[in-house]
Amino acid sequence: MALLEVDDLVVQFYTDDGVVRAVDGISYEIRAGETVGLVGESGAGKSVASLALLRLLRDPGEIVRGEIRFDGRDLRECSAADLREIRGNDIAMVFQDADAALNPVYTVGEQIAEAIRAHEPVTDREARERAIDLLERVGIADATTRYSDYPHEFSGGMQQRAVIAMALSCDPALLICDEPTTGLDVTVQAGILELLADLARESETAIQLVTHDLGVVAELCDRVLVQYAGEIVERAPVEDLFYDPKHPYTAGLLASIPRLGDDRNRLATIPGTMPSLVDPPTGCRFHPRCPFAEDACARRNPSLVGAASGTSAVDAGPDAHLAACLEYTGDLEAGLDYEVRVRDGSETGADDPCRERNPGTRRGETQ
Numbered sequence: 001m002a003l004l005e006v007d008d009l010v011v012q013f014y015t016d017d018g019v020v021r022a023v024d025g026i027s028y029e030i031r032a033g034e035t036v037g038l039v040g041e042s043g044a045g046k047s048v049a050s051l052a053l054l055r056l057l058r059d060p061g062e063i064v065r066g067e068i069r070f071d072g073r074d075l076r077e078c079s080a081a082d083l084r085e086i087r088g089n090d091i092a093m094v095f096q097d098a099d100a101a102l103n104p105v106y107t108v109g110e111q112i113a114e115a116i117r118a119h120e121p122v123t124d125r126e127a128r129e130r131a132i133d134l135l136e137r138v139g140i141a142d143a144t145t146r147y148s149d150y151p152h153e154f155s156g157g158m159q160q161r162a163v164i165a166m167a168l169s170c171d172p173a174l175l176i177c178d179e180p181t182t183g184l185d186v187t188v189q190a191g192i193l194e195l196l197a198d199l200a201r202e203s204e205t206a207i208q209l210v211t212h213d214l215g216v217v218a219e220l221c222d223r224v225l226v227q228y229a230g231e232i233v234e235r236a237p238v239e240d241l242f243y244d245p246k247h248p249y250t251a252g253l254l255a256s257i258p259r260l261g262d263d264r265n266r267l268a269t270i271p272g273t274m275p276s277l278v279d280p281p282t283g284c285r286f287h288p289r290c291p292f293a294e295d296a297c298a299r300r301n302p303s304l305v306g307a308a309s310g311t312s313a314v315d316a317g318p319d320a321h322l323a324a325c326l327e328y329t330g331d332l333e334a335g336l337d338y339e340v341r342v343r344d345g346s347e348t349g350a351d352d353p354c355r356e357r358n359p360g361t362r363r364g365e366t367q
């Protein structure tokens with residue numbers, strides 16, 4: 001049994017413009033200790049899928065179908081009190097906006113100490129010491145002094161580190177990070193990512209990492225889910241995804257990273273935009289933007305199947321390489337014609353931002 005099992009999750013928003021099906025039947029699992037990336041363009045439904053796990057969707061959002069099991073417990077069925085307990089003890093979340101996650105009227109240290117006290121019977125002094133340890137662990141220099149700073153006295157990057165410290169205070173089995181470095185400047189981003197990479201490597205904490213940055217995925221993740229218009233269109237261990245993307249959408253995403261992609265058949269950027277989720281295209285949702293689309297693609301929505309075997313996702317193990325494209329059900333006549341070549345590090349220029357992100361040098365392995 002995996003730590004987290006999501007099965008056929010559907011989330012809708014009931015708006016004046018119609019029903020927005022932001023998440024449309026996604027299934028995946030996360031095993032203890034592994035880091036799984038959820039990637040895709042803006043509006044794919046990544047955040048909605050993540051919020052739904054802990055039933056944090058706000059009106060008018062609603063889970064209409066599917067199962068969410070954490071450590072064998074059904075999160076859709078458990079009581080609000082149980083869910084709060086799980087959130088305090090087992091699953092922690094880190095969002096993009098660190099500022100909003102911290103209370104401006106308490107010191108950073110007090111907030112972390114309070115988070116510790118909330119789920120463990122410790123004395124005030126112990127809570128304080130643990131909070132200082134956590135601040136040190138997330139790389140806050142001079143943590144004893146910084147304990148007494150208010151959030152506004154922290155830089156954006158330090159605030160995000162403090163939020164991560166707070167998330168770690170319960171020693172969660174699962175950490176859900178949604179764009180944890182977006183909005184921070186590049187060097188600060190690198191520091192936070194390094195921190196998450198250390199965490200992924202050194203602790204037993206599993207991470208669901210939502211991002212639109214494939215470089216971040218290459219650096220941190222064991223496996224990747226690619227989401228497009230509410231659906232998962234590809235799922236693979238990280239190397240397989242980068243070296244041999246099976247879905248044209250993924251190939252397009254990869255081609256927009258300078259290090260990857262061949263000049264021939266290169267889909268420099270993917271023309272067009274994510275479709276409306278009120279009235280998505282018929283057939284494959286990516287077909288209006290896909291350079292390889294044929295008539296059949298407008299008629300049939302391909303299911304996620306083993307890219308090599310064509311077997312259904314249900315029968316495939318978690319490390320199988322799956323893609324949702326008619327190519328893999330034998331229904332595409334001309335086939336796919338792209339090549340993504342991974343240049344090795346020596347060929348890339350010193351100013352290449354992806355130089356350090358070769359998936360071959362990724363730390364930590366999936367078991």
Ligand SMILES: Nc1ncnc2c1ncn2[C@@H]1O[C@H](COP(=O)(O)OP(=O)(O)OP(=O)(O)O)[C@@H](O)[C@H]1O
Pocket residue numbers: 013015020022040041042043044045046047048049058059060061212277
């Ligand atoms: N409160 C809401 N009301 C109506 N629609 C919503 C609401 N929140 C999200 N949506 C819709 O759900 C879809 C998915 O949104 P979501 O925020 O999950 O995308 P995302 O993949 O996280 O994108 P980003 O990378 O920009 O964060 C979007 O089409 C969005 O319009």
Ligand code: NI
Pocket residue numbers: 046047048178
């Ligand atoms: Ni989002």
